[in-house]
Amino acid sequence: MSIEILTLLFFGSLLFLLLLGLPLVFVLGGVSVIFLYFTWGFDSFYMVAAQILGTMGSFTLVAIPLFVFMAMVLERTGVARDLYRMMQLWFGGLRGGLA
Known part of the structure; x- marks a missing residue:
């Protein structure tokens, strides 16, 4: 089967299953496994x-859970709220200041 037809079938089945209301994680995983097989x-x-x-041995990926952990700690301690308030006071008057 040609790559064009496979691509159309793949994206068509992704779109169809997403429109059925299935969760994205199951649609991506399921369709990928079926097409791979x-x-x-x-x-x-x-x-x-x-x-x-091989990818799990990469030290670059260590930053992802540590970044999520840092965000959770900042949110739970209230530091994130204080940082947002500070930025709002400093840059809130400027056009697009918080963006």
Whole structure:
């Protein structure tokens, strides 16, 4: 099957399932798994697993959970609210100041 038809089928099925009201995570995961199996066969899942394991060893991805943790700590302690209030006082009078 040509790449153009596969692309149309993939995005068409994504759009159809999203319009049915299914959650995005299940639509993306399910359609990807189905198309992966029918395009390259069962052995392609080993390739995906190897790529995921290789990516998990990257130290760059350590910043993501630490950033989320920092945001949660700032929100729970009230520092985020105070920072927002300070920025509003400083730049609120300017056009597009908080943006």
